[in-house]
Every structure is written in structure tokens, then in C-alpha cells.
Amino acid sequence: MLIQLKNIIKEYDNGGVVTRVLRNISLDVEEGEFISIMGPSGSGKSTLMHIIGFLDRPTSGKYFFDNENIETFTDDELARIRNERIGFVFQSFNLLARTTVLDNVILPLTYGKKKDHIMLATKALEAVGLGNRLNFLSNQISGGQKQRVAIARALVCDPKVIFADEPTGNLDSKSGATVMNILGRLNSEGRTIILVTHDRNTAEHAKRIITIKDGTIISDEKNHHQKKSEIIEDDLEL
Amino acid sequence: MKAYFLQAIRGIKHNKSRTFLTTLGIMIGIGTVVLVLSAGEGFKSYINAQVEMFGSNTLSIETVVPPSTKDRNANNNTGGNSANNAVPITTLKNKDIQDIKTVSNVKNAYGAALGQEVVTYGNISKNIFIFGADASRFDIDKGVIASGRPYTEEENRSLAQVAILGHDIAVDLFGENDPLGKLIRVGNYNLEVIGVYEPRGSLGANDDQQIFIPITTLQKKFLGIDYLFYGIVELTDGNKADATALDVSDLIRRNHHINDPTKDDFSVKTQAQNLDTFNTILSAVTFLLIAIALISLVVGGVGVMNIMYVVVTERIGEIGLKKALGARNKDILFEFLIEAVLLTLLGGIIGILGAAFFAYIIAKIAQSFNFAWSFIVPIYSVVLAVSISMITGIIFGVFPARSASKLNPIEALNKE
Numbered sequence: 001m002l003i004q005l006k007n008i009i010k011e012y013d014n015g016g017v018v019t020r021v022l023r024n025i026s027l028d029v030e031e032g033e034f035i036s037i038m039g040p041s042g043s044g045k046s047t048l049m050h051i052i053g054f055l056d057r058p059t060s061g062k063y064f065f066d067n068e069n070i071e072t073f074t075d076d077e078l079a080r081i082r083n084e085r086i087g088f089v090f091q092s093f094n095l096l097a098r099t100t101v102l103d104n105v106i107l108p109l110t111y112g113k114k115k116d117h118i119m120l121a122t123k124a125l126e127a128v129g130l131g132n133r134l135n136f137l138s139n140q141i142s143g144g145q146k147q148r149v150a151i152a153r154a155l156v157c158d159p160k161v162i163f164a165d166e167p168t169g170n171l172d173s174k175s176g177a178t179v180m181n182i183l184g185r186l187n188s189e190g191r192t193i194i195l196v197t198h199d200r201n202t203a204e205h206a207k208r209i210i211t212i213k214d215g216t217i218i219s220d221e222k223n224h225h226q227k228k229s230e231i232i233e234d235d236l237e238l
Numbered sequence: 239m240k241a242y243f244l245q246a247i248r249g250i251k252h253n254k255s256r257t258f259l260t261t262l263g264i265m266i267g268i269g270t271v272v273l274v275l276s277a278g279e280g281f282k283s284y285i286n287a288q289v290e291m292f293g294s295n296t297l298s299i300e301t302v303v304p305p306s307t308k309d310r311n312a313n314n315n316t317g318g319n320s321a322n323n324a325v326p327i328t329t330l331k332n333k334d335i336q337d338i339k340t341v342s343n344v345k346n347a348y349g350a351a352l353g354q355e356v357v358t359y360g361n362i363s364k365n366i367f368i369f370g371a372d373a374s375r376f377d378i379d380k381g382v383i384a385s386g387r388p389y390t391e392e393e394n395r396s397l398a399q400v401a402i403l404g405h406d407i408a409v410d411l412f413g414e415n416d417p418l419g420k421l422i423r424v425g426n427y428n429l430e431v432i433g434v435y436e437p438r439g440s441l442g443a444n445d446d447q448q449i450f451i452p453i454t455t456l457q458k459k460f461l462g463i464d465y466l467f468y469g470i471v472e473l474t475d476g477n478k479a480d481a482t483a484l485d486v487s488d489l490i491r492r493n494h495h496i497n498d499p500t501k502d503d504f505s506v507k508t509q510a511q512n513l514d515t516f517n518t519i520l521s522a523v524t525f526l527l528i529a530i531a532l533i534s535l536v537v538g539g540v541g542v543m544n545i546m547y548v549v550v551t552e553r554i555g556e557i558g559l560k561k562a563l564g565a566r567n568k569d570i571l572f573e574f575l576i577e578a579v580l581l582t583l584l585g586g587i588i589g590i591l592g593a594a595f596f597a598y599i600i601a602k603i604a605q606s607f608n609f610a611w612s613f614i615v616p617i618y619s620v621v622l623a624v625s626i627s628m629i630t631g632i633i634f635g636v637f638p639a640r641s642a643s644k645l646n647p648i649e650a651l652n653k654e
Contacts, residue, residue, distance in 0.1 A: 055647045076566045083564020094559045108563040110241035
């Protein structure tokens with residue numbers, strides 16, 4: 001079991017007013033799954049992703065990652081896990097401005113122990129079809145390409161899980177399709193993908209769809225008609 | 239470590255004009271420190287050269303008001319140079335100087351006094367200082383007579399009406415013409431010009447604007463006195479200066495019939511003591527100026543701190559991202575701390591270069607006025623400046639850097 005959540009509760013205390021965002025979430029994720037966490041905004045899906053992604057700690061409940069209880073981990077150890085074992089893709093790309101595509105992908109490597117930064121980053125960029133954009137600045141490329149740089153950045157440390165938070169939210173349908181196609185391919189290569197989205201259409205790319213509402217899981221089902229994007233190889237124009 | 243520097247340099251390069259303005263305070267502060275120390279060294283080199291001009295290995299004898307004098311109690315212990323007091327001390331005589339020449343280790347000595355008269359040649363008149371000394375002065379003082387000759391001891395004894403002109407006063411009175419052999423009117427007497435000095439440059443009393451005449455001529459014909467203002471003693475062996483100073487003091491005490499050394503009406507100082515006095519004053523002035531410079535550094539440091547807080551706010555999304563990608567709090571802390579230190583270091587280096595430039599200009603200007611002023615930027619001042627600027631960066635960078643490292647990654651990410 002890669003991820004095991006048991007009775008996760010998350011509460012925020014806003015000046016004495018306690019808001020319970022996650023109510024008793026239990027969830028198992030096997031290695032190699034492609035999961036969509038779906039739900040309207042305010043449902044708690046982002047909070048859930050932050051907790052699974054070690055960016056936040058639950059108020060109560062147990063979280064085992066690779067059969068280790070993360071409760072016992074220090075902040076520095078969580079940073080190490082974020083660096084080595086998971087990768088993030090965000091809706092707004094979050095690339096460093098006025099920095100080359102290559103340097104953006106190298107960034108997570110600077111916080112890790114791996115060597116050969118340039119070689120690893122180049123390989124990751126080639127895997128998302130951007131091997132010819134290494135020295136472009138992050139503001140000189142299109143939105144779709146930016147998100148692919150972000151995927152390369154999530155990929156560069158060879159993580160077990162990739163978390164994608166609304167990865168197509170800021171993209172046109174064609175670029176969005178390319179991004180979803182890449183995520184699908186990464187999954188078929190054995191990588192676990194956890195996708196957070198409010199959009200049914202995007203969620204349909206996953207093999208399993210979990211729906212959240214008001215902080216509880218209301219459905220968790222296999223997706224029997226998983227979408228396959230057409231491979232669009234000509235998305236390399238600026 | 240290299241990655242921290244790359245991130246920090248990226249930050250600095252992104253906003254060049256703001257970087258410059260931020261570091262301005264540091265530049266001024268560090269620049270002032272280096273300039274003060276450099277100019278201090280230059281001034282020292284000048285003073286040393288000045289002291290050398292009086293002759294190396296010398297003692298100076300000054301007259302002082304005896305500290306026990308009833309209405310002078312305020313001056314206790316220190317005494318005061320009689321030239322600075324309303325009551326002249328009239329006890330230092332030519333005979334003292336002649337007697338001092340017999341003390342062992344004394345090579346030569348002269349007494350001196352100063353007067354003020356109107357000097358006229360043709361239709362040009364000037365009110366100037368007249369410096370009187372006996373002929374021994376020409377053996378001790380390093381001033382060079384450019385044309386003509388010094389007066390002799392015979393001329394001194396016979397109250398000869400001769401004068402040697404300082405360089406500037408010679409130009410003022412005679413312009414292009416040769417002053418040698420001409421008669422100038424000094425007060426009520428005509429003096430023959432027998433020599434002209436080379437320019438020598440000086441602080442305070444300008445030697446180039448004075449005329450130099452035999453001491454007896456000055457005492458008897460102009461001032462109507464029989465005493466000296468001060469004396470200079472040249473030594474054979476400068477290493478025995480302290481012992482010789484005691485011998486000379488004993489002799490003058492005997493001549494002046496003084497039994498109690500605390501009632502001395504004179505003071506014998508070695509060159510080292512004179513330099514000590516000067517160095518004490520210079521240190522005090524240096525200390526004061528550096529204290530002022532430190533205030534500028536604190537202001538500059540606060541400026542850097544302020545900007546670093548702005549930078550942290552600006553890059554809040556970036557900090558969140560870096561944390562999501564695996565940066566530890568410590569990584570973020572170092573990135574911002576190094577950025578702050580690079581900022582202040584940059585300011586410091588520009589400050590040092592600026593200070594070196596100004597110190598060079600000051601030295602050139604001083605040299606153009608014939609001051610023997612060297613251009614020196616002491617290594618210790620550069621080391622000090624670099625250290626101070628880095629420490630400033632650490633002190634004022636650590637709070638913004640800590641606030642950056644403590645940011646919650648989710649909140650930071652959501653700010654983007």
C-alpha cells in the first residue's frame with residue numbers, strides 16, 4: 001500500500017471559530033493507480049491533496065506513506081519526502097519568472113542529493129517533448145508548454161506519486177489534452193497520479209474517481225470508460 | 239551552497255536599480271569608514287614628513303606656565319604652551335640654548351621666536367610673520383634654500399639686517415624679479431634679502447609666507463625682548479632621546495633656579511612624545527568620524543532589512559513553491575540571508591572603491607599644495623570594511639530571512 005489514510009480530520013481555527021474541512025476521510029491508494037479527486041470548490045479536495053502531499057498535517061487521524069506513519073516525521077523529513085518521492089503540478093504553473101526552462105526543472109534537484117542536474121533535467125524535459133526549449137525563459141513559452149515544464153519539474157527527482165492540482169484549469173482544450181495525455185503516459189509507465197479537479201471531463205482521464213463533498217467522500221468508484229487523449233505531437237509551436 | 243548563491247544572485251539581478259538604492263546607505267557608511275582611515279593614514283604620513291622637516295632626532299623645548307601659579311590652577315599638571323596663554327613666559331634665554339649644546343648626545347640646538355610686521359617692497363606691502371632663529375637652525379632644519387645663502391652665526395651675533403624669504407612671500411613681493419641683494423622694508427628697518435627658500439608646504443603657520451631673520455635681530459630690533467619662544471635640540475643618537483631630554487631638563491632647571499620639577503616653566507618633549515600627542519588627537523577624530531559612519535551603516539542596514547521584507551512578500555509564492563519542491567526551512571533561510579549579505583557586500587565594495595577614489599583625489603589635491611601627503615588605503619581598513627558590511631547583512635538580513643523560512647507553504651502557494 002502506497003498511501004493509507006485512516007479517519008483523517010482537518011480543522012482550521014479562525015479566531016475561535018473552528019471550521020472542520022475534512023471529516024473522517026479514510027482512503028487507500030495502491031502504487032500505480034491514477035486517481036481523480038473530484039468535488040466543487042470548498043469541498044475540501046485541495047486540503048486533502050495538501051495533506052497527502054505533506055504540505056499540511058491532519059488535526060487527527062493516521063497517514064501512512066509507504067507503510068511509514070508520517071506523524072513521527074519532522075518538518076525537514078517531510079521536506080525530504082516532498083523532494084524525493086512526490087512531485088507537484090499546479091494550476092498556475094508556478095514557474096520561476098525570468099528563469100530558463102532548464103533552471104526551472106533543475107530547482108528541485110538543488111534541494112536534493114542527486115548529481116548530474118543538467119542531464120536529469122534535460123531528460124525530464126525531453127520526456128514532455130520540450131527538449132528543444134531548454135534555454136527559453138519561462139515567460140517566452142505558451143501556457144501549455146509552461147505546464148509541461150511544470151510536469152518535467154515534478155518528474156525530475158523520479159517520484160513515486162505526482163499530484164496535479166487542476167493542471168488544465170488555466171489551459172485551452174488542446175493544451176489541456178496534451179497535458180492529460182502526458183499524465184496518462186506517466187501512469188502507464190507505472191507512476192501513481194493523483195489528480196484534483198472540479199471538472200468531470202478532466203476527472204474521466206483517471207482509472208478511479210473519488211468524489212468529495214463537504215469534507216467527506218461521497219463516492220469512490222472505478223472509472224470503466226477511462227478517456228484517452230489523442231496524442232497531439234504538434235504542440236511545440238510557441 | 240552554490241545553489242543558495244545562484245538563487246540569491248538571481249534575486250539581486252532581477253531588480254538592479256532597487257539593489258543600488260538599497261545598498262546606497264551601506265556604500266556611504268563603508269565608504270566613510272575607509273575614507274576616514276585612509277585620510278587618517280595620509281595625514282599621518284604628512285605629519286611625519288612635517289616632523290622630519292624640523293630635523294630628525296630632535297627634542298623640542300616649549301615654555302609653559304608653571305602649574306602651581308595661583309590663578310592657573312585649572313591648568314594643573316598639563317600646563318600650557320605659553321604661546322597659548324595671555325602671560326608670556328620670559329625665562330627661556332639664548333644662554334640656555336648655548337648651555338644645552340654642551341650636554342652629552344646633543345649635536346646642535348637653536349632658539350626661536352616669532353614676530354609680526356608689515357613688509358614692503360616697492361608699492362607692495364604685506365603683514366606677515368617674521369621667524370627668528372640662530373644660525374644653527376640651518377644645520378638642523380631640512381628646508382632648502384633655493385637661491386642665495388643662509389645667514390652666519392657672526393651675522394646673528396652682530397644683529398645683521400638680513401632676511402631669507404619663504405617661497406610665496408618672495409613671489410608676492412618680487413614676482414619674476416630676483417630678490418637677492420634687494421632691500422625690503424620690515425617695520426622700521428631695511429633688511430637685505432640674502433636667500434629664498436624652496437616651497438615646503440605646511441599646515442597652520444605657513445612657512446612659505448614667512449621671512450626668516452637672525453634671532454638677535456628679531457629680539458633686539460623688532461620685539462624688544464631677550465627671551466625665546468621655544469628651542470629645538472638635535473641629538474646625535476635618537477635612541478637616547480628620553481635620557482637626553484632628562485639631562486636637558488636638569489640643565490634648564492639649574493639655569494632657571496627651579497628645585498621642584500612640578501614648578502617647571504618649560505617642557506622638553508621628544509619627537510615620540512610630540513607624535514603621541516598628535517596620534518591621540520588623530521585617534522579621537524578618527525573614532526568620532528567612524529562612530530558617525532556606523533550610524534550611517536545602521537541606517538543602511540535598516541534599509542536592507544526593509545527591502546528584504548519587501549522581497550520576502552514579493553516572492554511569497556516562490557517560497558511556497560520551493561517548499562513544495564522540497565526546500566527545508568533552512569534552505570529558504572540561507573537563500574535570503576545570502577542575498578542580504580551579497581547586497582551589503584556589494585554596497586561595501588562599491589563604498590571601498592568610492593573611498594579609494596576620494597582618498598586619491600584628496601592626496602592629489604594636498605600634493606598640489608606641496609603637502610607631503612601619501613595616498614594610502616590601509617589593508618586593515620579594507621578587511622574591516624568587508625567584515626562590517628557582511629556582518630551588517632547578517633544582522634539585518636536574519637529577521638526577514640527567518641520570516642521567509644517560517645512561511646506556511648500552502649498559504650504561500652495560494653498567494654500566487
